[in-house]
Amino acid sequence: MEKYVKYSEEVKQAMEAGKPIVALESTIISHGMPYPQNVEMATTVERIIRDNGAVPATIAIMDGNILIGLSEEELERLATAKDVKKVSRRDLASVVADGSIGATTVAATMICAEIANIAVFVTGGIGGVHRGAETTMDISADLQELAQTNVAVVCAGAKSILDIGLTLEYLETNGVPVIGYQSEAFPAFYNRDSGFGVDIHATDAEAVASTMKVKWDLELDGGIVVANPVPEESELKKEYMDGILEQALREADEQGVKGKDTTPFLLARLKEISEGETLKTNIALVYHNAKVGAEIAVAYNRK
Missing domain, CATH: 3.40.1790.10 (Indigoidine synthase domain)
Structure with missing residues (x-):
């Protein structure tokens, strides 16, 4: 290898x-x-x-x-x-x-x-179960990887273009712990609160590192989602995001956009409709995840 x-x-x-x-x-x-x-x-x-x-x-x-x-x-x-x-x-x-x-x-x-x-990986947001997946079977490979690969993924939750409820159900079925970092709510990328909760509430990097170590010491294979909400000052409010997302989804349907082309299309349209605000939020949350991810890696390394 x-x-x-x-x-x-x-x-x-x-x-x-x-x-x-x-x-x-x-x-x-x-x-x-x-x-x-x-x-x-x-x-x-x-x-x-x-x-x-x-x-x-x-x-x-x-x-x-x-x-x-x-x-x-x-x-x-x-x-x-x-x-x-x-x-x-x-x-x-x-x-x-x-x-x-x-x-x-x-x-x-x-x-x-x-x-x-x-052991620690920083990203923006994880993929998940797409809206309408009950008929399209469009489910991101990220979820299956989290079910079997021993890496903690620091992210701002899942993108609001996904079906977040079904995404969390899929993770639960596959035994993937979802840790809310200094939050009891699961974030929806641009928003701090998706309306869904998390499995574990961690107050600091040490708590996350402890869970990582015990999980893998017990040979409980699979990843961990560390859901770290976007900073408050960079959040785009849910009502605003719901409105522009509804427009982007309608355009995708009208243009016959399907499968792997759906996410890039929707993200590009959200950026255009919001006049670049979604991209600014994306960058802010990645920077925040990098800081938290480094702190978790340092704490885990001590263990």
Whole structure:
């Protein structure tokens, strides 16, 4: 397995020194926002993680290698390349095999983080059960990965374009603990409160790290969702989001947008309709998750 994995010098040194490491996905760079804003966001997230005592490891696929940590040149290449493949579990082997450039989703990043023995992963929001999934069966691979892969995922909950109630039911069925970080409500990405609760309320990073350690000491395989609400000053109110989401969903239906094209379409339309406000909130919550994720990685590393 290791012959397919290449570590950056920073990550390699951190591993040798026993320092805490935080994994980062790369689809937000290649598919989440335009250049050069994507590079600025990625470098800021890495700096926040370093400032809070951990080492960042942005994960991507290039030239037949799974990269654990990117150099400045590799980050620039990922951010500017055309036709970067979006890689989930089903795509990982083929993209490594054909030597193309791939950006890892939540599911693929979890797989690569576990290969590299990295226990904490920071992202924006997890995928979930899509609205209408009772007929379309459109369920994100992120959920199945959380059911089987031993990584704690720090996120701002699930995007409000999803069916959050069914997403939480799926996680419960598969034994995935959902920890509310300093919150008893499960967040809906742009909103701090989706209207649904969490399984566990953690007051600090130490409490999350303790749950992680005991869970995996007991060989209870699978991930953990650490739901960290967007900062209050960056929240977009539920009533506002419901209104623009209803418009975006209607447009998707009218244009026949389905399957894997649905999420990118909806996120792009939300950004346009909100005149960039949803993107600002997205960036703010990723920065906040980076800080919390680094604190959890430091606490877990002490254990």
